[in-house]
Amino acid sequence: MQSVRFPRSRAEAIACDAEDPLAEARAHFNLPDDVTYLVGHSLGPPAMSALEALRRVGEHDWATGLVGSWNAAGWIDLPTVVGARVARLIGVPPTAVSVCDSVSINLFKLAGALLSSGTVARRIIVENGEFPTDQYILERLSTLQQADFVRADPGAGLDSLSGGGILVRSLVDYRTAAIADVKAVEQAAQRQGAVVIWDLSHATGIVDLRLEAWGARYAVGCSYKYLNGGPGAPAFLYVHPDHVDVLQTPLAGWLGHARPFAFEPTYDPADGVSRFVAGTPPILSLATFNGALDVFDGLSLRHLHDKAQALGDLCLAAFDRLGLETSSPPIGHPRGGHVTLRHPDGYAISRALAEQGYQTDFRPRDTIRFGMSPLFLRYVDVWDMSEALEDILLTRAYEDPRFAVKSKVT
Template sequence: MNRDQARALDAADPLAPLRSQFVLPDGVIYLDGNSLGALPRATPAAIADAAERQWGDRLIRSWNEGWIDAPQRLGAAIAPLIGAGQSEVIVGDSTSANLFKLLVAALRIDPARRAIVSETGNFPTDLHIAEGAIGCVDGATLNAVPRGALLDALGDDTAVLMLTHVHYKTGERFDMAALTAAAHAAGALVLWDLSHSTGAVAVDLTGAGADLAVGCTYKYLNGGPGAPAFLYVAERWQDRLASPLSGWMGHAEPFAFADAYRPAPGMTRWLAGTPPILAMTALESGLSLWHDLDRDALWAKSAALFDILAAAGKAHDLTCITPSDPATRGSHISFRHPDAYAITQALIGRGVIGDFRDPDVLRLGLTPLYLSHEDVWRAGEILGEVTATGSWRDPRFAQRLAVT
């Protein structure tokens, strides 16, 4: 592909107008939206209104003017992006906290099933949280095995299979329906981490028969750094599972101020503390961009952007470790190189912001909402120049300081 061909694709791109809805610095090609999404232009004004008018003028009255319903309202906005019902998703806390809630709840269902099965090399916090969860339930264990051994690891003692749908490093995507069916055949639940899936690839929790899921909102949903996460529980499980973090916002009558805890019906029982309204305001602004969006066009554009960078990497002998089939990957591309860290820093020095993952992976995010084909073509050209000239060998790029 050449620049003119890339520009022709942009001219025909139905998503191209969305680019103007984001703040994108001049001279920067941002390929790290899979780690932190770009700032929507409407978000600063939304936050200012929440702070100055809602908090400043309306004060505590704002709780009755939209604040108290934010977790449910934002959950309903996320639901279509993950193939869930509007009453099956709620927003609050972090991905890690939500993962802990669901794991402990799953471990408590059946005393004969006290094992969590997961993948070695999963996103570290998922395994760390699982280690903490098993410490809260007598007899619980964590069995982390290589990807190819997951099916054999499912047994009569398995309570829940916990997997990340799209791998944070390689971009590999599990067959959600097949793994869910296998877990159910073994009598286990499935908990999916959708942090690298939501807004990046098509997800159908209902169609796959999934039980539980969590996900972050600061990547492809552009909710802002540390934005509140979401939590999904299939309707058939909502009355049988209870959160181990029994905070007042999850109480059936939080303002009755009763000593004893009684869980709220439905998804509200998964709330714990007071909702972070300013952060939720930023997230709601990001989610507004998804209204009436042609998601099929989005997934197709992601595949096209991938092909541009994959061709550039191949032309310069970089080893791509991300699957070539769009149905088996997420929306980022990863290259393996012994000096991937230095190459990443050299690219940043040229205005191409990607990121590095130990020990040897250069990871480049493809966010179709605001990336153009020309952006990605130019990034591939710069990647080729950096690797061909060896400019990454500059000693400055080898110093491991801050990594984006």
């Protein structure tokens, strides 16, 4: 358990905001005055540095530099330049990360490369509670590679490692926000001759990650949640330098070639993790993501996680006071950057909150997720949201039929 202080009154919330070492980070975001944004775990808001980078790359580099900007503006090197900045946030060497493609494609490439390497048993293991895209990609890959596909019960992935293979696991559960014990999982996998690919999508930018120190060798992750890279921003891929040179990506793309501008007819992989770059980097979104990372310069990852914990504890205390159910780790226990409320009318409640300016998201069947992004959320914001939630429940305002109408994106 952790002993992170959280406020017990609105006055204490205001006092915590006054003492917050991250308080100045809020000024980097231009959020609407009438919105409390509790969805940073799903899509982070734009930092002004990200929007400025987008304007610069569009209006200057592309508009005036044209094709010459691949050299003059350093576009060609962005996957590794931005990868080095991500590497600091996940605790690995700066040359071990490349920013490219999507989480789904990176997972396909990395798991496929491991299956073909001959270094692990041809088995892929995924738990039924994992994020859906991970399950879909891995099942299809196992079919294409004629590898065994094992669906484990939630929490039982490690029990399936006795036969070796590849376990894919989220470091932070996308529904509950429970945090995996990376070091223990890695040690268990290595005893069985197995490997783990970590999905860091709900962990990067919110958890004080130390992957190399914990023994993690492979990971993928997205950039549009706590890293605020923008909708559809490119993902990243990590391979420990000691293992990368034996891996061959199943998607051998042009810019993963050792000499892409030699235009050779056969594939020769680039050194290091750059071999996993498949297609042309999406420069507009990659440059935007690079600008978003400016917000993290000089910040302590421990401060980020501590504040997220305290905000989450504050929210959970309100749920407890109101007699509400959560599936998240309880107050004082480590978790990622969101907390959950379970209610049979969860969707309608989330819509009623949104009407009052408190944006959340909903996951079937009954889960509202509240993102506790520490860069821009204040303690008083979470306190006021809890009071709005109490009023919605007491008045049963969520029973208005308009709140039951579902949008495509929830």
